[in-house]
Amino acid sequence: MKKKPNAFLLIRLLLIASAGIATAHALTKAIDENKLPQHEPTTRFYAISEGQIFFGKPVLYDMILENHEGKSMDYKLQVRLSGETIYNKEITLNDSETLNQTISFIPDQANDYQRLEFLLFKDNVPYRTRVFQFSPSIDYSMGSNIITVPIQILNGNMETDSGWEFEGKEFTGNYTTYDWSSPKHSYQIKTSHGVKRDSFGSIFQNFSSEQAGMASLSFDVKTNNPLYHTQVLVNDKIVWDNSSEKEWQRSRVAVFLKKSNRIELKIIAKNDTKSGVTAWLDTINFESYSPEIKNETIKNDAISYNKQINRNIIVYKFNTGEKLELKVVKGNVSNGDALYVTGSKGNNIIFLGETYEKSIIDEANNLYPIILDSKDRKLKVNETLKLDNGYAITLIQIRDESFKLSVSLNGRIVRIILIAKNSSAEYWKETDGYKKEKVLKIFARSVYQDEIDIDIVQYGKQKMIKVGNQYGEFQVTNLKDDSIVMKNVQAIEMKDEDISLMGGKIIINGGS
Incomplete structure (x- = not known):
């Protein structure tokens, strides 16, 4: 009887634990021993996380590194979050040795997407990069991590000449009564000529909190040149980066605070410029935590x-x-x-x-008063945005590059609107059976897979x-x-x- 060739079963099991749930992956393949290929030297590198990522809560990534080079190897692993190195380690592995390492960090920004990079160097030469993008969700059950004690910063309304320190390259800074959002002072940062990229003027101060946890930061800013950006940094991390309009903008963003903190507001040139800028900062304070990111035009209490x-x-x-x-x-x-x-x-x-x-x-x-002018408002599916006078809009559906919104008044839906990217739609209400008055105008800036970016104008009663x-x-x-x-x-x-x-x-x- 002819002897059958021997066969073996190659089983590889990768077990990943995340949020208390274990997932097993098994790969099974039967191979004729006489035909087993000769593998080239290689290094295998994985970075895996399972489960939802929440703002203010620890995130775990499992990193797996396998040496199949046929000899001992020296590696270096770097992990960067939004460009900042949060992990750096040198590793030596013998042939066929495996390293399992858990990388942990806490997302302390709730706005926009964040970039997480795993960079592997082999013999000090870049070898592999694994890149992830994520937008932390809000866990509404984490009440114990929300700051309830009022947080005081010095001179947030800019009404005295103390509390803030100025730092600048090619910029000057001073308190002023020329323009403001709350009477009758603001902080002015100015350069009268063009500057090089990354030139800036900023104000900063240190402050403390009785608790560590989440709060909302609110601030007002106005600039006369959109080529310059306003950056807000908390504990040296950028939590807001945007160009400003030629009107006062009030912004609010969720932040994660320690017991000892530093806040900085910066006017910065993102590229070389040929023109200067004047910017005003005012009404900077911490509020009770809210997941809503806010950016809207405001009116000051009087006119300068x-x-x-x-x-x-x-x-x-x-x-x-x-x-x-x-x-x-x-x-x-x-x-x-x-x-x-x-x-x-x-x-x-x-x-x-x-x-x-x-x-x-x-x-x-014949004039329509503009009672709300809000730019760059982001909405996710099933999310509701409350407006003035009892109105609200809810994002119902996103399809391709268009989306469907409902307009409601005091909880009752009064209109369904379909809007395509880079187009606008209006809602008019009927009065006296045949007359109509304009209530809303919505412009669709961007449409993403699970989110939209819109501008909203709301009108009051027509004035003759x-x-x-x-x-x-x-x-x-x-x-x-x-x-x-x-x-x-x-x-x-x-x-x-x-x-x-x-x-x-x-x-x-x-x-x-």
Whole structure:
């Protein structure tokens, strides 16, 4: 009888433990011993994690390194999280030796995706890289890790000249009353000329917390050049990095704090620039923890201005684009000697410090007040965003490069909207059975597999402006295509102090 060739069963079992759940992978293959191939020298390198990743909770990655080089080998392993090295180890393995190593870290950022890199060097030469991207989820059951004791930072409202230290390359920094989001100071960081990439100006301070855990950081920023970015760092880690609009933006982001901390707000050039920038920082504080990332346009409590005096004519040019011109005789402004003109920006009019959208492009008498203007809002499927006046939107579905939203009022769905990437949609509500008023305008910036990025504008009740309408001491005298003109119908006494006009909407200082 002819003797059959011997065969053996090659079984390789890889067992990975994650979050208390064991998963077994078995690979089975029968091979004729007489035909067993001769393997080339190699190194096998794996990095594996199973289970959901949560913000503020330890994450475990299993790293497996196998030496099949036929000789002893020297390795070096580096692990980087968002560019920062969190693990660095030199390893020597004999032939056929295996190293199992658990790498642990705590995600301390809840915004955007983070990049995790495992870099393996063999004989000091880069050999293999394993790259992961993840966006930590929020575990709402981890109440014990949420900071409940108020966190105090010094001079967060910038109303004194202490608390913050300035550092800068090619920049200057100082407290100012020129512009602010809360009365009547902010911190100004400025360069009057172009700078090289990575040039910056920043303010920072150290502070303490009675607890370690999660909180929300809120801050206001405004710049006049979008080529520069605002970065916010907590314990030397970037938690916010964005370019700013030419209006005040209020942002809020979740952060993980230790008992001893450092906060820094930085204006930085991401590339070489040929122009300078002026930026203002204000209203920096820690709030009760919220997973929501917030970035919206805000209005300051009053309007700042530049004041120009030419003999008896005083002109106030406001940061909103509005202008007030006064003819002063013996300390008084007679009837008709004060002229007010609204500001304009595209199809919008700035009237007494508030922004309105013209319902008809060439007419300034039918205006929709903009009560919410929010940029770069991110929503996941089934997530709801609450708006003003009882309205809310919920992301229902994402399909290809479009998505479906529901608009609800006081919990009742009033409209379903389908929007494609780089397009906009509006919601109008019916009034009096046939009239309609605009409520929402939504623009789709980006559409991802499980998330969208949108801009939202919400409107208040339509306002009709007519010649003869009176606002405090002033009356509408003319309506132009892009502006409203008013003159005073009451005398104004100029004082060396703050003067409140038009129902407190405009505040000026009458001194010289």
